[in-house]
Amino acid sequence: MDFSRQAKIVSVNLRYNFLPHFAIACAIALAVPTIFSISSLTERSAAQPLEYLLSFAGAFLLTPIFYPEQNKNVRDLIRSKRTGYLSVCLVRIIYSAIALAVVVGAMVLTMKHCESAVTWKHFAGGYASALLLGSVGFFFAGVSDNVTAGYMAAVIYYLASYAMKEQLGAACIFSMTLGMDFSYKYGSLALSVIAIAAGSAAVHIRNSR
Numbered sequence: 001m002d003f004s005r006q007a008k009i010v011s012v013n014l015r016y017n018f019l020p021h022f023a024i025a026c027a028i029a030l031a032v033p034t035i036f037s038i039s040s041l042t043e044r045s046a047a048q049p050l051e052y053l054l055s056f057a058g059a060f061l062l063t064p065i066f067y068p069e070q071n072k073n074v075r076d077l078i079r080s081k082r083t084g085y086l087s088v089c090l091v092r093i094i095y096s097a098i099a100l101a102v103v104v105g106a107m108v109l110t111m112k113h114c115e116s117a118v119t120w121k122h123f124a125g126g127y128a129s130a131l132l133l134g135s136v137g138f139f140f141a142g143v144s145d146n147v148t149a150g151y152m153a154a155v156i157y158y159l160a161s162y163a164m165k166e167q168l169g170a171a172c173i174f175s176m177t178l179g180m181d182f183s184y185k186y187g188s189l190a191l192s193v194i195a196i197a198a199g200s201a202a203v204h205i206r207n208s209r
């Protein structure tokens with residue numbers, strides 16, 4: 001593996017593609033205390049701000065993975081490079097997933113500092129919800145070759161999850177808030193991986209034609 005090439009990919013993508021979306025994710029995190037109380041919350045009520053609002057950070061970090069290639073000139077340029085397009089997307093997925101963990105972790109630590117009863121489960125569960133919502137946007141953006149469609153799908157999924165709640169089981173974003181068994185979050189993580197893999201496969205098939 002050419003680590004210098006991978007490092008260059010990360011550097012270019014962080015500078016031109018990632019920072020605006022990361023800024024939006026951070027803005028969502030900063031908005032949480034203005035909409036929800038984060039002080040002295042019980043274990044169950046502490047899940048609410050993480051699942052009901054912070055989960056959108058996942059949508060803004062993962063849905064636009066394919067955004068640069070919406071420009072045909074950029075797409076043709078990337079295809080002409082030695083590094084495969086999916087390899088570039090994998091790098092984007094990895095640093096976006098790490099950034100999401102940082103955003104969720106920072107919020108959980110802030111809530112802990114405000115004397116809310118948060119534990120590692122709130123971090124893992126909040127991360128799983130945000131990753132699931134983001135992976136839905138990622139999947140539909142990949143299948144449709146349209147990032148806007150990915151954002152719309154994430155919003156529709158959020159509303160469907162709110163309306164159907166327990167009926168969705170592991171696919172429900174709000175399982176902690178609803179008091180459902182924490183094991184559902186492992187299912188949410190698995191569904192996220194499947195959605196990301198399926199979206200990547202759809203892009204690969206389309207590009208190989």
